[in-house]
Amino acid sequence: MTAIDVNGLHKEFDGGVVAVDDLSFSIESGEIFGFLGPNGAGKSTTINILLGYASPTAGRATVLGQDVSTNFTQTRKRIGILPEGYSLYDRLTAREHIQWVIRTKDAADDPDAILERVGIADAADRRVGGFSKGMGQRLTFGMALVGDPDLLILDEPSSGLDPTGIQEMRETIRELAADGTTVFFSSHVLSEVEAVCDRVGIMSEGQLVALDEIDALRAQIDGSMRITLTLESVPDSLELERLNGVETVTVDGNTVTVSCRNNADKLDVINHVDERATVTNVVSEESSMEDLFNRYTEASHSETDQQVGEVSQ
Numbered sequence: 542m543t544a545i546d547v548n549g550l551h552k553e554f555d556g557g558v559v560a561v562d563d564l565s566f567s568i569e570s571g572e573i574f575g576f577l578g579p580n581g582a583g584k585s586t587t588i589n590i591l592l593g594y595a596s597p598t599a600g601r602a603t604v605l606g607q608d609v610s611t612n613f614t615q616t617r618k619r620i621g622i623l624p625e626g627y628s629l630y631d632r633l634t635a636r637e638h639i640q641w642v643i644r645t646k647d648a649a650d651d652p653d654a655i656l657e658r659v660g661i662a663d664a665a666d667r668r669v670g671g672f673s674k675g676m677g678q679r680l681t682f683g684m685a686l687v688g689d690p691d692l693l694i695l696d697e698p699s700s701g702l703d704p705t706g707i708q709e710m711r712e713t714i715r716e717l718a719a720d721g722t723t724v725f726f727s728s729h730v731l732s733e734v735e736a737v738c739d740r741v742g743i744m745s746e747g748q749l750v751a752l753d754e755i756d757a758l759r760a761q762i763d764g765s766m767r768i769t770l771t772l773e774s775v776p777d778s779l780e781l782e783r784l785n786g787v788e789t790v791t792v793d794g795n796t797v798t799v800s801c802r803n804n805a806d807k808l809d810v811i812n813h814v815d816e817r818a819t820v821t822n823v824v825s826e827e828s829s830m831e832d833l834f835n836r837y838t839e840a841s842h843s844e845t846d847q848q849v850g851e852v853s854q
């Protein structure tokens with residue numbers, strides 16, 4: 542079943558700012574989807590439209606089978622939201638916060654079980670005013686879990702959490718997805734997205750510039766594999782540039798660093814060098830999530846620049 546379906550979505554604010562530009566994608570139930578993009582890319586605007594808080598200028602979005610431009614109140618009860626920069630009530634306890642969400646969602650959860658799940662059961666009766674940032678984030682996550690939502694929308698969910706908290710949240714997210722909950726995960730912490738998401742969409746200037754599994758995105762960009770070979774000595778002519786799939790070669794002292802397209806190219810490089818020199822060490826790495834993010838968002842910038850150039854000529 543499709544949990545989110547977005548078709549030709551467009552949002553232009555007063556003053557002509559186009560925040561979302563012809564956006565289309567769909568997310569299946571039980572999928573953990575990472576939604577990425579630099580500041581101002583249009584992520585929050587898209588999330589606000591998906592939650593029925595903002596209306597699109599054009600296009601259509603359906604969430605859990607319901608068009609977001611229709612009365613969305615009942616559907617929203619099936620969505621758990623962890624907003625960025627949450628606001629909690631200092632005078633209320635953690636349990637009172639959970640009870641409040643239970644009431645607004647007409648849910649039947651046990652507040653203590655939820656607090657236990659997010660690791661703050663021992664602080665259930667403490668007023669939230671004295672909570673640390675991480676405790677507040679755990680509580681907000683707990684509030685999002687009320688009512689066993691069909692869709693979880695998490696905006697920067699690991700913000701303020703310590704490594705244990707991040708690990709626990711990851712496990713909870715995976716358990717929920719395995720039970721069929723769809724998770725829409727927006728974050729600037731790319732390692733976090735890589736650790737937990739099945740698929741990612743990268744936004745830039747209101748458009749989706751990449752949409753795929755992370756490995757598939759890696760395979761689509763050139764130079765996504767980097768291999769560093771340490772040699773006893775570097776021969777005068779290695780002629781690595783002549784190999785298929787080799788993008789760049791740099792030599793620094795006894796090390797040769799080669800970027801190439803994929804795993805098969807990497808093996809060719811190792812064999813080629815091994816036939817011509819004594820290799821003492823090999824380190825191979827895939828592009829980091831940061832590399833991918835930069836490559837896709839920079840590519841979209843340069844395409845726009847080019848289009849602007851073409852128009853102005």
Ligand SMILES: Nc1ncnc2c1ncn2[C@@H]1O[C@H](COP(=O)(O)OP(=O)(O)OP(=O)(O)O)[C@@H](O)[C@H]1O
Binds near residue numbers: 558560580
């Ligand atoms: N209410 C508004 N009125 C006018 N312009 C807006 C409004 N809300 C957002 N924008 C503009 O729309 C664009 C997209 O903003 P949006 O907040 O959706 O980006 P974002 O990807 O969530 O960014 P960030 O990562 O910084 O939160 C930006 O240029 C922003 O200035």
